Amino acid sequence: MSSAVGKSNQRREQILIKAMEMFGQVGYxxxxxxxxxxxxxxxxxxxxxxxxxxxxxxxxxxxRWDQRDLAYYKILESSDPMKQIEGLxxxxxxxxxxxxxxxxxxxxxxxxxxxxxxxxxxxWQRYCGWLARTEQVIWxxxxxxxxxxxxxxxxxxxxxxxxxxxxxxxxxxFPDEVDVVRILCDHVNEFLIEPIDCSLDFxxxxxxxxxxxxxxxx
Amino acid sequence: MSSAVGKSNQRREQILIKAMEMFGQVGYxxxxxxxxxxxxxxxxxxxxxxxxxxxxxxxxxxxRWDQRDLAYYKILESSDPMKQIEGLxxxxxxxxxxxxxxxxxxxxxxxxxxxxxxxxxxxWQRYCGWLARTEQVIWxxxxxxxxxxxxxxxxxxxxxxxxxxxxxxxxxxFPDEVDVVRILCDHVNEFLIEPIDCSLDFxxxxxxxxxxxxxxxx
Numbered sequence: 064m065s066s067a068v069g070k071s072n073q074r075r076e077q078i079l080i081k082a083m084e085m086f087g088q089v090g091y092x093x094x095x096x097x098x099x100x101x102x103x104x105x106x107x108x109x110x111x112x113x114x115x116x117x118x119x120x121x122x123x124x125x126x127r128w129d130q131r132d133l134a135y136y137k138i139l140e141s142s143d144p145m146k147q148i149e150g151l152x153x154x155x156x157x158x159x160x161x162x163x164x165x166x167x168x169x170x171x172x173x174x175x176x177x178x179x180x181x182x183x184x185x186x187w188q189r190y191c192g193w194l195a196r197t198e199q200v201i202w203x204x205x206x207x208x209x210x211x212x213x214x215x216x217x218x219x220x221x222x223x224x225x226x227x228x229x230x231x232x233x234x235x236x237f238p239d240e241v242d243v244v245r246i247l248c249d250h251v252n253e254f255l256i257e258p259i260d261c262s263l264d265f266x267x268x269x270x271x272x273x274x275x276x277x278x279x280x281x
Numbered sequence: 282m283s284s285a286v287g288k289s290n291q292r293r294e295q296i297l298i299k300a301m302e303m304f305g306q307v308g309y310x311x312x313x314x315x316x317x318x319x320x321x322x323x324x325x326x327x328x329x330x331x332x333x334x335x336x337x338x339x340x341x342x343x344x345r346w347d348q349r350d351l352a353y354y355k356i357l358e359s360s361d362p363m364k365q366i367e368g369l370x371x372x373x374x375x376x377x378x379x380x381x382x383x384x385x386x387x388x389x390x391x392x393x394x395x396x397x398x399x400x401x402x403x404x405w406q407r408y409c410g411w412l413a414r415t416e417q418v419i420w421x422x423x424x425x426x427x428x429x430x431x432x433x434x435x436x437x438x439x440x441x442x443x444x445x446x447x448x449x450x451x452x453x454x455f456p457d458e459v460d461v462v463r464i465l466c467d468h469v470n471e472f473l474i475e476p477i478d479c480s481l482d483f484x485x486x487x488x489x490x491x492x493x494x495x496x497x498x499x
Contacts, residue, residue, distance in 0.1 A: 090310050
């Protein structure tokens with residue numbers, strides 16, 4: 064890579080990081096390319112060289128997010144359902160490690176409920192994906208007779224995703240009071256014959272997964 | 282009331298309704314007074330006569346919201362805990378009846394996680410109130426030995442509020458698939474010795490409560 068390309072990529076990366084931060088703080092509609100440019104220390108036309116519109120910048124932010132999560136899901140696929148639940152909890156711990164990502168999520172997801180929002184279809188699909196993956200894990204637990212009661216996997220998946228999201232929201236308002244991962248872990252144990260060990264360090268597990276994902280394993 | 286005052290109040294009301302709609306669609310930071318004025322069919326200075334700033338308009342929107350809910354809570358206070366739960370579910374049904382209010386809530390609550398947002402303290406307090414009220418109902422159920430299992434009321438309240446919010450969010454994306462009130466009612470029954478009748482028409486109950494609240498009863 065020539066040093067000019069390297070420098071351009073670095074600039075692009077800086078813009079992306081600042082855009083994530085600002086979308087999380089003031090929302091997509093509240094943020095302006097001009098403000099983002101100023102915060103990165105560049106001119107508005109300078110920024111337009113990298114991203115031609117705010118919508119293009121939003122797309123890049125969402126793609127970056129998908130990239131992180133996809134690596135994650137790949138790891139999850141190869142494990143048994145109990146490990147998958149641990150993986151889900153680690154994924155949430157990874158969010159909690161990056162407050163900006165959680166802010167970005169709740170702000171954009173809230174804004175994008177409006178069908179004319181440029182990220183509406185993205186979030187619609189994202190919810191579909193979460194619900195489907197969670198439901199799949201529950202069906203697998205059911206098939207392996209690991210559930211302690213009769214459940215409706217589709218409804219339980221809805222509840223899990225809703226709980227995850229609602230607790231993250233509360234955590235943003237009361238960061239010292241809400242232990243999102245712990246509450247979710249205890250909630251999951253209500254349905255499991257053999258409980259998950261909720262004293263597990265899901266934050267360490269998240270870091271481990273992130274390293275594996277970066278190294279392209281397994 | 283003179284007709285000039287009446288007309289001014291009517292104008293104020295129109296602005297308020299349009300502001301609620303726009304804050305719900307594009308967020309507080311994405312909405313401009315100029316746009317709101319245009320949509321109400323008045324000039325920007327004309328709007329400023331009624332609300333001197335966007336923050337003042339936001340305050341009026343939030344106050345309106347409180348007013349509706351306060352009337353509700355007053356009714357709830359006078360009932361036994363089982364009736365209070367029915368009241369909570371009716372309150373959620375009332376939200377579902379006004380999609381714009383739910384949109385307004387998720388958009389503003391998401392934006393306002395940023396501590397510098399003008400509605401941050403408002404939402405902080407609102408969450409505190411919800412959590413406290415829900416916890417109080419659970420303690421009352423416990424005292425009357427109506428719970429079917431050992432629970433931690435503070436955690437259960439957190440879960441209920443999180444679930445309520447997360448399900449409303451999913452409902453905004455999948456309005457035909459998510460029956461928020463039904464899922465919450467079934468969830469509550471997991472903890473009750475004598476279950477609530479989830480086939481109750483909570484939407485009709487919500488209308489009944491609203492009429493009582495308007496009439497200043499009980």
